[in-house]
Amino acid sequence: MRRPLDTALLALAATFGLAGLTGCSDLGEPIPRIPHAEISTTSLDFGTVLVSGNATRSVVVGNSGNGDLRGFASVGCAGYSIETGGGAFTVPPGGAHTVTVKYQPTAEGTSPCQLQLGADIPFVTLTAAGAFQAPGAQCVLSVASLDLGTTTVGTSRQASYRVRNPGTAAASLNVVSSCLDFAVIAGGGPSTLAPRDSLLVTVQFAPQSAGSSSCSIAHGPGCPDLPVNGTATTPTTVSFAADLAPILSSLSPTRGCANCHLFNTPDDLVNVPAGAYAPSVYIKPFDLLNSVLYQKITGTGRFGQPMPFGTQGLPAVDANKFKNWILEGALNN
Numbered sequence: 001m002r003r004p005l006d007t008a009l010l011a012l013a014a015t016f017g018l019a020g021l022t023g024c025s026d027l028g029e030p031i032p033r034i035p036h037a038e039i040s041t042t043s044l045d046f047g048t049v050l051v052s053g054n055a056t057r058s059v060v061v062g063n064s065g066n067g068d069l070r071g072f073a074s075v076g077c078a079g080y081s082i083e084t085g086g087g088a089f090t091v092p093p094g095g096a097h098t099v100t101v102k103y104q105p106t107a108e109g110t111s112p113c114q115l116q117l118g119a120d121i122p123f124v125t126l127t128a129a130g131a132f133q134a135p136g137a138q139c140v141l142s143v144a145s146l147d148l149g150t151t152t153v154g155t156s157r158q159a160s161y162r163v164r165n166p167g168t169a170a171a172s173l174n175v176v177s178s179c180l181d182f183a184v185i186a187g188g189g190p191s192t193l194a195p196r197d198s199l200l201v202t203v204q205f206a207p208q209s210a211g212s213s214s215c216s217i218a219h220g221p222g223c224p225d226l227p228v229n230g231t232a233t234t235p236t237t238v239s240f241a242a243d244l245a246p247i248l249s250s251l252s253p254t255r256g257c258a259n260c261h262l263f264n265t266p267d268d269l270v271n272v273p274a275g276a277y278a279p280s281v282y283i284k285p286f287d288l289l290n291s292v293l294y295q296k297i298t299g300t301g302r303f304g305q306p307m308p309f310g311t312q313g314l315p316a317v318d319a320n321k322f323k324n325w326i327l328e329g330a331l332n333n
Contacts, residue, residue, distance in 0.1 A: 033067030034301040035091070037121040041180055044115070046103040046128035048174035048190070050221035054104040056083060057178055059124050061099065061117060063091040064289060066302040071118030073099045079111050080126060093302075094289045105130025129174070131221040136169035139193075139223030146217075148182075148205035148230035154237070156206040157230065158185070163219055164198040172220050173199065179215035181207050182228050207232030210327070238325040239333045240266050247318050251308055266332045269293060277303050285330040294322055 040060040049055045063069040069091040073082055085099035101115055108131050115124040142162040151157045165171045171193040177184050187201035207213055207230065214229035238244070248263050263269055269282040274292035280303065282293045289295070292303045299306035299313035306313045313319060325331070 032301065034065045035063050035067045035069035035093070035120065036065030036300055036302075037069055037071075037117075038062040038064050039117070039122060039124065041124065042122060043125040043127065044101065045176045045178075046126070047176040047218040048129045048131050048172065048220050049103055049105055049218075051105050051108060051130045051132055053222065054102055055128070055218060056100055056102050057126075058098055058100045059115065059117075061089075061091055061097045061121060063093055063095055064300060064302075066093050066300075068092055069120070071097070071121045072116070073118075074116050075101060075113055075126070076116075077111060077113035077126070079103055079105045079128070079130065080113050101126065103128045108132060131172060133172060133220070133222040134169040136167045136195075137171035137193075137222075138165055138167035139171055139173070139219055140164045140166055141219070141224060141226055143226070145227040145229070146203060148203070148228065150231045150233060151205060151207065152233050153207055153210055156204050158202055158204045160186070160200055160202045161226070162198045162200055163187075163193065163223070165193045165195055168195055170194050171223070173223065174218070174220045175199075175201055176218050177203070177215065177228075178218065179213070181205060181213040181230070181232075182215055182217070184217065203228060205230040210234040234324075234327055238321050238328060240325060240331070241333065243321050244325060247314070247321070266330055270330045270332075274303070283326060283330050286327060288323060288326055291326055294319075294326055297322060 044057040044059060046055045046057055061071060071091070072088050073086045075082060081102050081104070083100040083102045085097060089097045091097045099115065099117070103111070105111060105128070110129045113126040115126055117123060142164065146159055146161060148157045148159055163173065173193050174190045175184050175188045183204045183206065185202050185204045187199050191199065193199055201217070203217060210232050212229065212231045214227065216225040216227050218225050270285065271281050271283070274280050274282045277292050280290060280292050282291065284290045295302040296307035297314040298319050
């Protein structure tokens, strides 16, 4: 049974493809519960690990849909095992599940593999190699840890350190990062370090989201890892008046958004019940999952059909402006 809408909400319904004004009839009907998998990375690089030693890497499975996401984490290659998060798992809407994989080589050589996460979740490519370090080779780091400080999302910071070999034989190195926020931009990859020589390594912190971040840099078989950390803040970069209002007003009736001009200010959107989807609101500051407008323009299926009607959502460049505005607090600016 359809819910009654007053005149204003009937006008807004056209915006979201909810009523006959745009040829959509999902108003009042049950919303299908559809999960949407998000993974923190599509590949994990363990670098080169000492035979009989081990290294661990983690991947986070998120769910940006509105139904439970079910998966099964497994690996089927020699040397790999799942330390935590293996087997069957369920991720509720807005939740996350962490899977930690251990690599423990028993022989020298490369070991490509895949981490399977379930039929509806992309697999993760695993890259690793086992090796021995030459007798007499040593790896000494010039610092015990690396703090990249605070930066804003969309910018980056860099810091450098040295790997030294005070030993009597050449050391085999393979310098890799264990997470996406930190990248080795100089001195990375496989190399050979001669006795009494050093290698300059530069790490770049380019955070994908606000908050603290930490991981480690691996250096090769038998070499110590270097803990790295940094903090990111979200800059205020998006103006509703300058960036979002023009997008809303440009959506013509032929694109199924005849009444987007009704959203003249943030007061028309922020914490305002979203018609048939009430008590959910059009925009909930800092919360993408529960912002009906954002879910509609990104076509997640969480709140019915995408906006504009007949499309899969707005172009990514426009949708990202709404995303950043919401994560910045949905300010009246």
